[in-house]
Amino acid sequence: MSVSKWPPILDQLSLEVHHGEFVSLIGPSGCGKSTLFKLIAGLLEPTGGAISWTGGEVSKRLGAISYMPQQDLLLPWRTVRDNCLLPWELKKGRLEPGKHGAVPGKLKKSRAEQAAQLAFITDMLERFGLGRWADAYPHELSGGMRQRAAFLRTLAAGGDLMLLDEPFGALDALTKREMQHWLLSLWGELQRTVLFITHDLEEALLLSDRILLMPRGGGALEEINVDLPRPRQAGVHATPRFLELRMELEQRLTGADLR
Amino acid sequence: MTMTAFIHHLRKLLRSYGPFLLLLIMIVTLWEWLVRSGTVPAFIVPAPSSIMMALIHNRGLLFGTHLPVTLAEAALGFALSVLLGTGLGTWMHMSRTVERAVYPFVIISQTLPLIALSPIFIMWFGYSIWSKVAVVILTAFFPIVVGTYDGLRTGGQAYSDLLRTMGASRLQLLLKLQVPLALPSFFSGLKLSVVYCVIGATIGEWLGGSSGLGYYSRRMAGNLQSDALFSAVLLLSLLGLALFLGVALIEKAVLGRGGFAAMTGRARRKNI
Numbered sequence: 001m002s003v004s005k006w007p008p009i010l011d012q013l014s015l016e017v018h019h020g021e022f023v024s025l026i027g028p029s030g031c032g033k034s035t036l037f038k039l040i041a042g043l044l045e046p047t048g049g050a051i052s053w054t055g056g057e058v059s060k061r062l063g064a065i066s067y068m069p070q071q072d073l074l075l076p077w078r079t080v081r082d083n084c085l086l087p088w089e090l091k092k093g094r095l096e097p098g099k100h101g102a103v104p105g106k107l108k109k110s111r112a113e114q115a116a117q118l119a120f121i122t123d124m125l126e127r128f129g130l131g132r133w134a135d136a137y138p139h140e141l142s143g144g145m146r147q148r149a150a151f152l153r154t155l156a157a158g159g160d161l162m163l164l165d166e167p168f169g170a171l172d173a174l175t176k177r178e179m180q181h182w183l184l185s186l187w188g189e190l191q192r193t194v195l196f197i198t199h200d201l202e203e204a205l206l207l208s209d210r211i212l213l214m215p216r217g218g219g220a221l222e223e224i225n226v227d228l229p230r231p232r233q234a235g236v237h238a239t240p241r242f243l244e245l246r247m248e249l250e251q252r253l254t255g256a257d258l259r
Numbered sequence: 260m261t262m263t264a265f266i267h268h269l270r271k272l273l274r275s276y277g278p279f280l281l282l283l284i285m286i287v288t289l290w291e292w293l294v295r296s297g298t299v300p301a302f303i304v305p306a307p308s309s310i311m312m313a314l315i316h317n318r319g320l321l322f323g324t325h326l327p328v329t330l331a332e333a334a335l336g337f338a339l340s341v342l343l344g345t346g347l348g349t350w351m352h353m354s355r356t357v358e359r360a361v362y363p364f365v366i367i368s369q370t371l372p373l374i375a376l377s378p379i380f381i382m383w384f385g386y387s388i389w390s391k392v393a394v395v396i397l398t399a400f401f402p403i404v405v406g407t408y409d410g411l412r413t414g415g416q417a418y419s420d421l422l423r424t425m426g427a428s429r430l431q432l433l434l435k436l437q438v439p440l441a442l443p444s445f446f447s448g449l450k451l452s453v454v455y456c457v458i459g460a461t462i463g464e465w466l467g468g469s470s471g472l473g474y475y476s477r478r479m480a481g482n483l484q485s486d487a488l489f490s491a492v493l494l495l496s497l498l499g500l501a502l503f504l505g506v507a508l509i510e511k512a513v514l515g516r517g518g519f520a521a522m523t524g525r526a527r528r529k530n531i
Contacts, residue, residue, distance in 0.1 A: 041424045063426020073421050077518040086435070087425045090450050137518035158423050 008047070015212060017195055019054070019160070022187065024126035024196045024204035026253070027214030029043065033197045036214075037163045040195070041067045058140055061090075066159035070166040072150040080149045081134040084121045087157035088114075117156075124152050135244045144175040148182070161193045169199065180206055181234055188231055201249050205242060206232065213252060224249055295386040305486035314490040321475070326494060332388055332460040333502070334396025337453055343396065344403025344452070345445075351404075352411040353433070369401050373459075377466035391463030391471070398459035399452040406448020410441025442519070446510040453506045457499040472498075 009032045017023050019194055025033050037042040039155065042061030051058055053065075074083045092110065125134050128148045138146055147167060154162055168176045180203055187207070198204050204211050213222040226245060228236055236242055287307050293299050294306035300307065314321065347365070351358040377394060384390035411433075418440075419432055425437065464473030476491035515522065 038420075043420050043423060064422055065424065067421065067424040069417060069421060071417065073418055075418070075436070075439070075518070076522040079518070086422075090422065090425050090427045090435070093428070093431055139518065238451055 010039070013049075013214075017161070017193060017256065018238060019193055020191065020192045022196065022207055022209050024198055024208040024211045025214055026204055026211060028052060028216055028247075029199075031214050031216045033214060035163060035247060037067065037165055037195070037197065040161075041065050041163055053178040064159055066154045066157040066162045068150060068162065068164045068167050070169045072138070072146040072250070074146060074150060074153070075195060076138055079135050079137055080130060080141065081121060081125065083138065083149060084125070084153045084156050085117065087153060088117045091158075121152070121156060124155070125149075128152055132206075143171050143173075144179060147171060147179060151183075155190075155192075159192075161195065164196045166197050166199065176200075176203075183207060184232055199251075200238065205245055205249065206236065211249065222252060224252065302483060302485055305489055309486040310489045310493060313484075313486040314493065317487060317490065321472070321494060325470055325472045325475045325491070326498070328388075329457070329460050329464065329473065329495070330498065332391040332395060332463065332471065333456040333498070335388065336392045336399055336455045336459060337502075339392065340396050340400040340403055340452055340456070341449070343359065344400040344448070345407050346377045347400075348404045348407025349411065350434075351408050353429075358408075365401065365404055367509065368397060371397075373397065373462055374466070377463065380463075381467040386467055386469060390467060391460055394463035395456050395459035396464075398462075399455045402448040402451035402455065403445075404448075406445045406451075407441065410444030410448075412435045412466070413440055415440070439519075442514060443522070446506070446514065450503055450506050450510070454499045457495055457502065461495055 013032075013036070015023075025036070027033055032251075035044065039046055040061070042065065051061075053061070056064055074080070075086070078086070092113070122131075122134065127132050128151075130145060130149060130152070133141060133145060133149075138149070141149065147170075151167065156163070168179050171179060183206060196204070196207065205228070208226050211224040211226060213224070224245065228239070228241060228245070290304070290310060291306050294301055294304060305313075324524040347361065351361055375396060377390075377399070380390045384393060418436055419427075422432055422436055449473045460471065461473035461476075464471040465477050472491045472495050476488050476495075479485075479488040479491065514522075
């Protein structure tokens with residue numbers, strides 16, 4: 001890998017995300033954003049450089065960092081509820097491989113856990129406006145609903161760090177706006193750390209604490225601090241500070257020849 | 260079922276199978292006429308009516324003795340083919356080395372001329388049911404291996420990446436993702452295979468047997484009793500059709516539900 005004839009996809013890149021932060025990554029297509037996500041998630045290993053995090057061993061990132069791709073990737077043969085239960089099912093299978101030979105006490109505990117998980121999913125589905133659709137199959141849902149279900153599945157995976165790769169990129173403008181406000185209203189209570197890929201400047205400003213601009217080739221990142229107060233309301237779009245930040249973002253993007 | 264619903268159902272059936280039935284009736288009528296008018300001699304091609312007469316006349320022997328034997332050979336061979344085929348297909352999927360080592364042999368097995376091989380099977384297994392079952396397996400396991408293996412490989416990369424970030428193990432990836440994704444391809448292989456089973460059993464009986472529809476048709480051919488020969492061939496064809504429909508029904512029961520239907524595009528077709 002290291003003696004490839006191609007230039008590295010990511011080089012000289014450094015970024016840091018603090019616990020509880022919402023950080024957006026903006027950059028042109030092909031600049032390596034998705035590769036960076038795959039590296040962080042543990043699907044790929046870097047040929048050089050270091051990744052460190054406080055959540056545990058660096059080598060055990062798979063299963064510890066939640067990842068949500070642009071396509072919802074709900075399994076078509078599972079209902080919405082069963083899709084959301086999938087991360088827990090996988091985790092359970094890992095923790096007790098011999099579940100059929102389990103001692104009764106353990107079995108009871110596992111049942112209780114299952115009930116708790118089911119209650120959590122049912123409750124969250126209700127709050128995500130999907131309560132009526134728990135038993136529906138993904139193809140019966142609208143794009144926005146599918147994306148919300150996929151988000152809930154990511155949430156249920158339980159990682160402290162959530163990597164969201166253009167989660168609203170495939171939605172129409174109206175649904176997208178709706179989803180942004182929905183995520184904004186949800187954000188306060190989530191207590192998670194989010195790294196968010198987007199091409200949408202307003203979306204980045206609306207949701208993030210910081211925005212990182214990623215040049216092609218993955219060189220040094222430029223940073224913009226979004227000092228808009230939280231909790232943010234829908235009207236934040238029209239505030240002078242928002243427009244100012246947007247202007248700055250626009251300038252930096254053209255200045256850095258990012259597009 | 261109400262009367263209108265019944266009529267609606269009947270119409271739908273007629274629309275689906277009407278053209279086939281119409282063509283069938285036309286062919287049979289023309290055939291009957293060709294034989295009766297003496298254009299084609301009856302010992303070369305018997306009239307459909309005399310095939311039916313032969314079928315009715317020998318019903319005890321055909322349905323009581325020979326059909327069960329052929330069915331047993333085909334069913335046993337099919338069951339073993341499914342075991343062998345899914346096992347081999349899954350193993351090849353799980354291990355690159357096994358795939359590289361075994362896949363060529365799987366293909367070579369299909370290039371061997373069965374007719375030439377059959378005497379060897381008789382040498383090994385005698386005139387027991389196992390010499391026929393061996394021929395059945397050799398013809399029928401191939402589509403199952405390919406269906407299983409190709410099906411398991413279609414497991415979309417994006418899905419498996421996602422499940423891996425949830426910490427899925429290889430076994431979990433197989434069970435929760437690749438097996439469900441493989442089912443449509445697996446059933447395609449199964450449907451091909453079950454039809455091959457009847458053909459395999461017939462060939463096995465032709466080359467060495469003392470009962471079964473293949474043996475019967477060979478004996479009738481020797482006696483120049485073409486009407487009886489044709490009646491056995493008709494039964495074999497119907498047997499293959501029935502087995503195919505049986506597998507198709509199982510497929511429908513498994514894949515026709517909820518989300519699978521959307522995946523295989525069946526839901527859309529159902530609405531037409």
